[in-house]
Amino acid sequence: MFSKILIANRGEVAVRIIRACKEMGIKTVAVYSEADQEALHVSLADEAYCIGASQVSDSYLNQNAILMVAKKCRVEAIHPGYGLLSENAEFARKCENSYIAFIGPSADVIHKMGDKEEARKTMQHGNVPITPGSAILADYVQAQEEAERVGYPVLLKARSGGGGKGIRPVYQKSEMKAAFLGAFEEAKEAFGDGALYLEKYLLHAKHIEIQVLADQNGKTIILGERDCSIQNKNQKLIEECPAPVLATEIRDKMYAAARKAVAAVGYVTVGTIEFLLVKDEFYFMEMNTRLQVEHSVTEMVCGVDIVKWQIRTAAGCLISFTQDDITMNGHAIECRICAQNSKDFTPGCGTVKMLHIPGGPDVRFDSALYQGCEIPPFYDSLLGKLIVCSHTRENAIRKMRSALSELIIYGVDHNRDFHLSAIGMDDFLDGSYQTDFIKTNQEKIKDNLQEQLNSQGGEADEFKRVV
Numbered sequence: 262m263f264s265k266i267l268i269a270n271r272g273e274v275a276v277r278i279i280r281a282c283k284e285m286g287i288k289t290v291a292v293y294s295e296a297d298q299e300a301l302h303v304s305l306a307d308e309a310y311c312i313g314a315s316q317v318s319d320s321y322l323n324q325n326a327i328l329m330v331a332k333k334c335r336v337e338a339i340h341p342g343y344g345l346l347s348e349n350a351e352f353a354r355k356c357e358n359s360y361i362a363f364i365g366p367s368a369d370v371i372h373k374m375g376d377k378e379e380a381r382k383t384m385q386h387g388n389v390p391i392t393p394g395s396a397i398l399a400d401y402v403q404a405q406e407e408a409e410r411v412g413y414p415v416l417l418k419a420r421s422g423g424g425g426k427g428i429r430p431v432y433q434k435s436e437m438k439a440a441f442l443g444a445f446e447e448a449k450e451a452f453g454d455g456a457l458y459l460e461k462y463l464l465h466a467k468h469i470e471i472q473v474l475a476d477q478n479g480k481t482i483i484l485g486e487r488d489c490s491i492q493n494k495n496q497k498l499i500e501e502c503p504a505p506v507l508a509t510e511i512r513d514k515m516y517a518a519a520r521k522a523v524a525a526v527g528y529v530t531v532g533t534i535e536f537l538l539v540k541d542e543f544y545f546m547e548m549n550t551r552l553q554v555e556h557s558v559t560e561m562v563c564g565v566d567i568v569k570w571q572i573r574t575a576a577g578c579l580i581s582f583t584q585d586d587i588t589m590n591g592h593a594i595e596c597r598i599c600a601q602n603s604k605d606f607t608p609g610c611g612t613v614k615m616l617h618i619p620g621g622p623d624v625r626f627d628s629a630l631y632q633g634c635e636i637p638p639f640y641d642s643l644l645g646k647l648i649v650c651s652h653t654r655e656n657a658i659r660k661m662r663s664a665l666s667e668l669i670i671y672g673v674d675h676n677r678d679f680h681l682s683a684i685g686m687d688d689f690l691d692g693s694y695q696t697d698f699i700k701t702n703q704e705k706i707k708d709n710l711q712e713q714l715n716s717q718g719g720e721a722d723e724f725k726r727v728v
Contacts, residue, residue: 262576263287263337263362268302269327270342273645274552275302276629278340281568290334292327294320296637301629308334315639321345324352331361338362338575344641347551348375364575366550370526374548377420378458384545387525389518392537392544394460401441405434407459414462417441419448419455425495426451430462466696467538468492468546469504471519472559474531474570476580481523483516484563485589487555489535491683491698498676499683500555500595502562505654505692508541515543522548531556531571537696554597554646557627561593561650591623592657593650596665596680598628599642600673608642611635614672619664623650626668636673644675654692658684682709 266282267290268275275291279302282289291306296315303309310330313320320326322345331339339356341347347365350372356363365371374380381391395407397420408415408431417440419427427448429440441457449455472484488504489497504512519534522545533549556567565587574580600609616632628645636644649664651657665681686702688694699706 262578263572265290265334265336265338266364266572267292267327267331267334267336267339268306268342269321269339269346270344271297271300271302271321271640272629273627273643274342274344274554275300276305277557277627278342278568279305281566281572285569285572287572290330290336292321292330294639296635296639299635301631301634310334315637317345317639324349324355328355328359328361331356332359336361338364338572340364340572341551343552343554348549350375362575364530364572366526366529366532370528371550373526374550375421377418377422377547378456380548381458381545383525384522384548387521389522389525389545390543392460392463392546395458397456397458398441401438404431404441404457404459405437408434408437411459411461414464415459416462417444417457417459419444419452419457421452421454421456422448427457428495431459463537463539463544464697465539466490467504467507468497468535468696469507469515469538469543470533470535470549470553471515472531472533472553472556472567473519473523473528474565474567474574474580475523475528476574477529477577478579479524479527480580481520481528482580482582482584482587483519484559484565484567484587486512486515487558488692489555490694490696491689492696493699497555498597498599499680499689500558501654502558502593503589507538511538511541511543518543518545530574531567554643555595557625557646557648558593558595561623561625561648562589562591563587564590591650591652592654593648594654594657594661594684595646595648596661596684597646597676598644598668598670598680599676600636600644601642601676608638608640609636609674610638611673613670615669616671617667617669619647619667621660621664624660624664625649630670644670644673647680658690678710679706682706685709 265288268278279289289306291302291309292312293303294315312326313323346352350368353363353368398404414432417429429444431440445455468490471486475481488501491499522534533553535546536543618626625648649660
């Protein structure tokens with residue numbers, strides 16, 4: 262087992278990893294930017310080092326600076342968290358070449374699954390159902406030809422995509438040129454790779470993901486599934502475990518497909534297989550070769566500390582339990598509490614002047630917030646994850662409504678009121694909601710938000726802040 266780990270991340274996930282390491286008796290090294298000098302993860306770690314200016318390119322994406330600190334501190338492993346360098350095959354390779362363990366799969370696996378075209382081919386060869394689509398497109402003319410073959414609507418997607426970037430829906434031929442050029446430029450800027458392919462746009466779908474844990478001996482454990490269908494511009498907002506209204510037969514088939522996906526790439530440690538479900542048919546969407554933001558909602562139900570087991574399997578430890586030992590108890594819901602600008606989706610910033618976190622049995626708030634902390638404008642907008650669990654879904658919804666009502670974060674705009682409105686919608690209450698949830702419920706959500714704001718003396722444009 263590792264004795265010292267460097268956490269190459271910030272915010273909520275860095276705090277989460279430090280807590281797991283403390284419980285395991287592992288020393289931790291934090292890295293931080295100039296904007297994060299007073300961040301919580303800096304004070305919680307055993308050692309902390311500034312690695313650059315506030316911009317992520319100068320700090321949290323500065324691979325050489327991170328590796329320099331890792332070597333100086335003689336760490337045995339680097340945990341990348343999620344986002345940032347977590348799915349960067351080049352960084353994983355540099356860690357391997359420096360004889361420092363990368364807490365994740367191998368660089369080869371990250372590269373194979375990060376290349377969306379290669380991932381589709383790999384899954385197809387592994388008998389995992391994939392969405393009808395194309396190979397890499399030369400230009401928008403070829404994209405039009407492929408779209409005619411597949412059938413509109415289609416989604417243009419970046420080969421190296423992630424975080425919802427480089428994706429454009431196209432409903433008819435006349436829209437293809439503008440969509441192609443826009444997706445190409447966005448992908449090139451975000452990932453340094455503008456290559457695009459297309460897939461059939463599956464409307465009226467559910468987004469279901471399977472949490473997996475695998476060791477180097479090929480043992481694979483399924484830690485349940487999550488429904489992540491409530492999204493805004495491909496960014497998840499609410500997650501549930503287990504997925505509501507998912508038939509047992511379909512669930513079993515998804516689990517079997519997830520095992521095939523793990524075997525197809527020889528996967529080791531924690532990962533997630535994501536599917537789109539349309540009626541009784543499901544299709545592979547992507548494999549996340551890292552810890553997911555929403556891992557917490559699964560932990561509440563399955564009772565397994567996913568971060569600890571990610572570290573253990575990366576260290577070569579074998580899984581000590583069987584699939585039969587996993588019992589899914591109750592129902593959990595997670596709401597992502599995000600800071601958002603009053604006019605668009607750029608992250609908000611400011612000082613947390615007052616903070617009250619709800620408590621009680623089976624209520625969890627994963628965050629790096631504290632009263633008086635500064636929220637800088639340079640990073641992801643996630644402030645924290647509010648998670649609740651109860652013995653039934655109905656009671657979990659009630660508990661979440663209570664917890665959201667109690668949560669106070671004053672000084673920074675955030676989307677708590679959106680969540681309060683969303684979990685009251687009819688299609689959320691009956692579990693039938695799909696990936697078009699926000700579009701379908703737009704007017705109802707807007708009206709509910711306005712009522713909430715009127716009662717609070719808020720502004721009328723809150724809906725613009727969150728959707």
